Amino acid sequence: MTSTEDSMGEAPLRVLLVDDHPLLRHGLRALLEDVGEAEVVGEASDGAEAIELALALDPDVVVMDLAMPGVSGLDATRQLIDERPELGVLVLTMSDDDASVFAALRAGARGYVLKGSGGGEFLSAVRAVARGEAVYGAAVAGRIRRFLTGGQPQSGSSTPPFPELTPREREILDLLADGRTNAEIAGSLFLSLKTVKNHLTSIFAKLQVADRAQAAVRARQAGLGE
Numbered sequence: 713m714t715s716t717e718d719s720m721g722e723a724p725l726r727v728l729l730v731d732d733h734p735l736l737r738h739g740l741r742a743l744l745e746d747v748g749e750a751e752v753v754g755e756a757s758d759g760a761e762a763i764e765l766a767l768a769l770d771p772d773v774v775v776m777d778l779a780m781p782g783v784s785g786l787d788a789t790r791q792l793i794d795e796r797p798e799l800g801v802l803v804l805t806m807s808d809d810d811a812s813v814f815a816a817l818r819a820g821a822r823g824y825v826l827k828g829s830g831g832g833e834f835l836s837a838v839r840a841v842a843r844g845e846a847v848y849g850a851a852v853a854g855r856i857r858r859f860l861t862g863g864q865p866q867s868g869s870s871t872p873p874f875p876e877l878t879p880r881e882r883e884i885l886d887l888l889a890d891g892r893t894n895a896e897i898a899g900s901l902f903l904s905l906k907t908v909k910n911h912l913t914s915i916f917a918k919l920q921v922a923d924r925a926q927a928a929v930r931a932r933q934a935g936l937g938e
Contacts, residue, residue: 725750725842728771730762730788731804732780736827740775740804740834748835759783766792766799772842776821778805778812786819793820793878797907797914800841804834820878822918823847844917846876873934876918882936884911889928889937 727750729737737755744750753769756762760783766774774792778785789801802823803816816824823841825834825848840847874882880901887897898908912924921927931937 725773725838726753726769726771727751727838728754728756728762728766728769728774730756730759730774730780730785731777732757743831743835744838747831748838750838759785759788762788763791767795771799773800773802773838775802775804775838778803778807778816786815789816789819789821790878793914794880797878797881797910800844802837802841802847814875817876818872818878820881820914846918873931873936874919877915881911881915881918884908885915885927885931886936888912888924889931891928891937 725748727744729740729752731737731740734757741752741755744752753771754765756765758780762774762776762785763783774789776785776789785803785805789803792799792801797820800823801821802825803821804825804827805812805816806827807813808826813824822844823837823846825837829837837847872882874885877885883901884897887900892900894905894908894912897903898905901908903911912927916922916927919927919930921930928937
C-alpha cells in the first residue's frame with residue numbers, strides 16, 4: 713500500500729503546501745504523507761503561485777503561510793475564497809498577534825495554527841478543515857473567545873460583526889438578514905445563484921447555524937439587515 717492510499721481504500725486528503733521556506737515544506741510533506749496518510753498534491757512558495765496551483769489542482773486543504781514575498785498569504789486566501797468559498801484554508805504561521813488572527817479570519821481562513829504547535833495538533837487541524845470545520849490552536853481560540861465575549865483585538869481597531877466571515881460573506885449575510893431570497897442576493901451582487909449558495913453554505917458552517925432562519929437571527933442581533 714502506498715502512502716496515498718489508506719487502509720479502507722478511500723482517497724486520501726489532498727493538500728497544497730504554501731510557504732516560502734523549502735525545508736519547512738519538506739518537513740510538512742513528510743508529516744502529512746508518512747504520518748497523516750494525506751497526499752501533498754503541490755507546493756507553492758508565494759501567494760501568486762498558491763492561487764494558480766489551488767485553482768488548477770483543487771485540493772481539499774491549502775496550508776497557507778501569511779508572510780511571503782510578492783502576493784501575501786492573506787491576499788491569496790482572500791482571492792481563493794472569493795473564487796471557491798468551499799475551499800478549506802488552514803493558516804500556519806509564526807504570527808500570533810490579534811491583527812494577524814482577525815485579518816486571516818476576515819480573509820476566509822477556516823483554521824489558524826501556529827508553527828510552534830506539535831505535529832499531532834497540525835494534523836488534527838488539517839483533517840478538521842477538510843471536514844468543513846473551523847479550527848484554531850488553543851492560544852488563538854482564547855483570543856477569539858475574548859473578542860466574542862466583549863473584548864477587542866489588541867490593536868484597538870474596530871472589527872465588523874462576525875470577523876470569521878469574508879467581506880463577501882458578510883455582504884450576503886447582510887442581505888439575507890434583510891429578507892432577500894437567494895435569487896435577489898445574486899442579482900444585487902451580480903453573482904450566480906450557485907455562487908450565492910456556496911457562500912451561504914460557508915456562512916452557515918462558520919456561524920454554526922443550521923439554516924437561513926438561524927443565520928438571519930444571528931445577523932440581526934449583530935446589527936445587520938435593516
